């Protein structure tokens with residue numbers, strides 16, 4: 001028995017296009033992002049990898065990517081579940097900041113520590129900042145768990161309970177599961193699936209709008225480490241572009 005898990009980072013957002021740190025800010029897909037999402041769904045249909053259930057974050061770029069992709073795959077009707085635990089990493093005080101300007105102001109080492117180190121979060125975002133999500137009704141139930149900044153380690157810690165309680169049972173039930181989420185929440189999941197070290201995860205980047213298919217064995221270990229992009233060449237080029245953001 002093998003289980004099928006599809007990871008899909010949202011298509012390009014308006015802030016990806018502007019090169020701004022985004023995190024929990026709920027920005028929309030760009031036109032290019034919508035096209036990517038549709039193309040991702042077409043790839044699923046062409047490959048015959050058809051989700052039975054979808055899990056998304058609470059952010060519109062992932063929600064709308066899932067809807068566009070599933071429509072293109074003729075799977076718009078499957079059950080959907082959403083959780084803040086699939087949200088993008090909260091980028092703290094960097095939310096809304098230009099990546100290139102941040103690199104110029106703080107230098108390469110600090111910039112990469114904030115962007116890709118495993119356990120160094122950016123400074124916290126003030127609750128009265130225009131890019132704060134404090135007071136947003138969708139997070140009303142979070143209480144003390146409401147983040148003001150997160151490093152990838154924090155994302156792993158809040159993602160894994162949802163993985164265990166909600167995604168794994170769907171896989172064990174034999175469903176083909178689509179997870180439509182974000183660059184860093186999916187990096188947290190890939191780190192877990194592929195047992196990637198805290199240091200090596202810094203080098204992993206996930207492109208927008210490209211389905212990454214994992215076949216998992218009985219112990220939920222990937223049968224092909226790293227999974228398989230349905231369009232590997234395009235995915236490698238797009239992942240390199242993500243790595244180079246800010247330059």
Ligand SMILES: O=C(O)[C@@H](CO)OP(=O)(O)O
Nearest residue numbers: 020021022023088115183
């Ligand atoms: O800004 C963000 O929220 C993320 C994803 O777009 O950026 P990065 O790849 O720099 O972690």
